[in-house]
Amino acid sequence: MNKMTTTQSNQTIPTQPETKHEYTKEELALYKLLYQDLNQAEESIEFIAAFGKIFRLRTDPSLKERPCEICATIGTLEDNTSQIISWYIFACVNTSLPKYIKNFFLETLELLKKIHGEKLKSAYSAFIYYFPRIDQRHYNRFLEIFPVYDELKQATLQTSKQSLKLSIDNFEKLIEQLVDLDREDLAFQIVVADKKLYHSFIKKLLSKQKKRLASLCVRWFKLDHKDFPSMLTQLTHSMIAWMVHKEKPWQFIEDHFKKEPEFLEFYTRMKQVSTEVKRDIPDKLKNLAKKPMSKNKKDIMKPAYQSKLDILDKFKPTEEILELSNSGTYLSFKDFGEDIEKEFVDNVKGDAWEKAVACLENPKAIGFDCEWRPQRTIFDEKPLQLLQIATKTSVFIFDIPQLKDKPAFHKLLRDLFSSKEVLKVCHTADGDIDILNKALVGCQPIELKNCIEVGKIYRDRYKNPKYGLKDICQTIFGKPLSKFEQCSNWSHRPLRQAQLHYAYMDAFVLIYIHERLEELKSQQSELFRDKTLDEDELSNYIPDEWDPEEFEFN
DSSP, X not given: OOOEEEOTTSOEEEOOOSSOOOOOHHHHHHHHHHHHHTTOOOTTOOTTGGGOOOOOOTTOGGGGGHHHHHHHHHTTOOTTHHHHHHHHHHHHHOTTSOHHHHHHHHHHHHHHHHHSGGGGGGGHHHHHHHGGGSOGGGHHHHHHHSOOHHHHHHHHHHHXXXXXXXOOSOHHHHHHHHHHTTOHHHHHHHHTTOGGGHXXXXXXXXXXXXXXXXXXXXXXXXXXXXXXXXXXXXXXXXXXXXXXXXXXXXXXXXXXXXXXXXXXXXXXXXXXXXXXXXXXXXXXXXXXXXXXXXXXXXXXXXXSSXXXXXHTOOSSOHHHHTTSSOTTSSOOGGGGOSOOEEEXXXXXXXXXXXXXXXXXXXXXXXXXXXXXXXOOSTTOOOOEEEEEEEOSSEEEEEEHHHHTTOHHHHHHHHHHHTOSSSEEEESOOTTHHHHHHHHSSSOOOOOOOSEEEHHHHHHHHHXXXXXXXXXXXXXXXXXXXXXXTTTSOTTOSSOOHHHHHHHHHHHHHHHHHHHHHHHHTTSOOGGGTTOOOOHHHHHHOOOSSOOTTTOOOO
């Protein structure tokens, strides 16, 4: 075992290992980040030398198994256990490390709790020291590992009194002062040990627009989110701000909220919004308010507020409709032939249903995908809206709200997805079948058999962390797949033609992706050279899909 050295910051670090170990560039990058944060210039000092090679890029399929190796090793340690666990805590909270590395360390700590729970007690003081630097999303996970509620409270009271010069006689007043000072981390350390302070803490957070921590606390404290309507509004505002941050075209945002004028009004007040939009939308909303309500069934189905995407709607990629890209830039059905049958199925009678049943009776392979309304807050479920199923010559969209309680639909899906003879192709199956089973009413759970995930095959085979359908299609077909409508509001009815084009294509291309990957299986194809991201790109990568826990925008 390596001897240990103590720095001026009172954090214990390992010295140069006695046995020479060959480290990967990813490991060395990690050490460099750790030591920069501790003002340590000696790059030769290697933090995890005792455990050998435990890091690879997140594309390494064995990464999930690595924490078990580390836990087994820590279980054999005696003298330096607390120092090593302290390092793991530090790695979890280090803001300069990529998220996937921090999650790796956190998973390791959770395993340590299960396997060597008693040994973590020796690191409680280190946890309390580092708590202010923990990502808010992980407060609860850390407290399950280190249940030191009273110790955290006492540490906060000491800091409040000695360093911040605040009175600690009245906890409610102290919490308000801490939040005003942007030290909600300290306020949380007091509140978490006292249920009586839950509501006042959350209301104070909301008064300061700190909606992410407020929403997380509502969930952790098992409170009813409906008791905090201002929080739900603030969280939706945050989603709109994220859309602006991601430079989503205003036509997309307008269409998403066309049935919720209060959020369109908020959007027009944002400083990033162009003068043209600020002038256009309020006039539309005024006209909408003056328009008398119609009792005609057709008028009820038609959106009262027509967005620009409604007006310009065509069956083609939305980027091309808005002239953001040239015609033919994105994949369309023309690239695969003209004889592709496309049907929207919203009942178990009629021609569309009969065609679906006939085509899907015994196919060799199908591609499938799902669409749901984007999750605006952490309290939203993912209500499934569409299920798309494709063969090489046909593709069907099933309207789940209309079909979810129909036994004939249940039978069709059960026979298809449970069949070992039918190959099911998807991008990634994470949760799709669970969401489908949750959406179906009165249906026995459907099992997914004989399924392959082309996203994971592409990622693992070619070590490429950019494995979205858009990127895979660009590599394989020379054209990207339009993802403009990915986060559109799929609960709207009727759906736009451009939304239908997106939904049809998302399932249809899967069959051809799988076919092409099989052709390339035994080849050292040049297609996949130099496609991986470097560490900076990984750590700065912001997903294209809104995650209500991930970001907080004002």
